[in-house]
Amino acid sequence: MLKEKIRNAVLSAASSSFINKGDINFDQNIEGLQYFFEPNAGSVQEYSPEWLGHTSVNTINDDTLNETKDYSTEKPKDAYRIVTIGDSFVFGHFVDTADNWTEVLERALNRSVSCEGVSNFEVINLGQFGYDASYMVARYFKRGEKYAPDTIVWLLNPWNLENISEYYLPLVKKLEQGKNNSGEGDLDMVAVVDVALANLKQKYGDQVGMRFHRPFLDKFFSEVDAEVLLFNTHTYQKAQEEYLNNFLAKDPQRYRSKFLVNLEKAPGLKFEDGHPNQEGHQKLAEEVLQELLGKELKTCVIN
Numbered sequence: 001m002l003k004e005k006i007r008n009a010v011l012s013a014a015s016s017s018f019i020n021k022g023d024i025n026f027d028q029n030i031e032g033l034q035y036f037f038e039p040n041a042g043s044v045q046e047y048s049p050e051w052l053g054h055t056s057v058n059t060i061n062d063d064t065l066n067e068t069k070d071y072s073t074e075k076p077k078d079a080y081r082i083v084t085i086g087d088s089f090v091f092g093h094f095v096d097t098a099d100n101w102t103e104v105l106e107r108a109l110n111r112s113v114s115c116e117g118v119s120n121f122e123v124i125n126l127g128q129f130g131y132d133a134s135y136m137v138a139r140y141f142k143r144g145e146k147y148a149p150d151t152i153v154w155l156l157n158p159w160n161l162e163n164i165s166e167y168y169l170p171l172v173k174k175l176e177q178g179k180n181n182s183g184e185g186d187l188d189m190v191a192v193v194d195v196a197l198a199n200l201k202q203k204y205g206d207q208v209g210m211r212f213h214r215p216f217l218d219k220f221f222s223e224v225d226a227e228v229l230l231f232n233t234h235t236y237q238k239a240q241e242e243y244l245n246n247f248l249a250k251d252p253q254r255y256r257s258k259f260l261v262n263l264e265k266a267p268g269l270k271f272e273d274g275h276p277n278q279e280g281h282q283k284l285a286e287e288v289l290q291e292l293l294g295k296e297l298k299t300c301v302i303n
Contacts, residue, residue: 090127115300146157168196
């Protein structure tokens with residue numbers, strides 16, 4: 001019965017080349033990351049790959065977040081704040097901003113959930129396509145920490161712990177320059193990342209990604225006070241799962257991990273490139289809401 005109520009709440013809240021040049025701003029001074037980047041504040045980003053069949057539109061707010069509005073730095077009285085962290089699966093690549101699961105979740109919470117002492121729910125989306133785990137952590141401390149979240153929802157998939165943006169982004173720049181000089185077509189980003197990862201593993205071993213990201217994960221879990229719901233939509237490698245479980249076991253009252261919305265086996269919930277489609281975002285909002293009502297919001301009532 002509760003699960004059906006959650007599904008109805010989410011459905012009622014749902015709205016009836018990957019990095020475009022000029023859409024991002026590179027920042028060379030974030031946590032020692034030379035190629036850290038964010039969207040341009042106040043911009044509108046449009047994406048229309050041929051297979052999508054239409055143009056998706058993302059509105060970037062004044063804090064460089066894919067949001068329909070701005071949020072005050074000072075937390076409003078009686079507000080419950082959730083900050084979401086992740087890559088393109090959290091950003092909402094190829095769906096309009098209003099259809100992203102973070103937006104659907106915020107509407108569902110405000111329309112259908114009642115909590116004593118809470119008059120408003122805010123879900124603040126820090127997701128950005130092209131991010132690995134280290135970039136996600138850096139973005140949280142640059143953009144998310146000031147919002148003083150009650151709960152952090154972090155979508156962390158296996159490739160976020162394996163890929164190293166600091167290595168493949170300069171390679172992308174170099175290859176793009178070569179293509180520009182030769183007059184060739186667009187760069188195959190997936191192929192570049194695959195080649196970069198293969199080179200890294202050959203030189204430093206299979207766990208090079210975990211070794212690189214570990215200091216950032218250490219910083220996050222040692223400095224963040226909010227409750228953290230960590231979830232994945234694709235299966236972790238054994239070493240990744242063991243590492244994360246060791247972290248979570250240090251404070252099980254604040255940290256927990258869940259496998260939600262198995263996108264590996266749900267073709268109806270994703271685009272042909274693997275990103276969640278509009279139905280996939282509705283499903284993500286539904287399952288995250290159910291998880292929150294089971295713990296962080298367990299004293300609340302769904303109408």
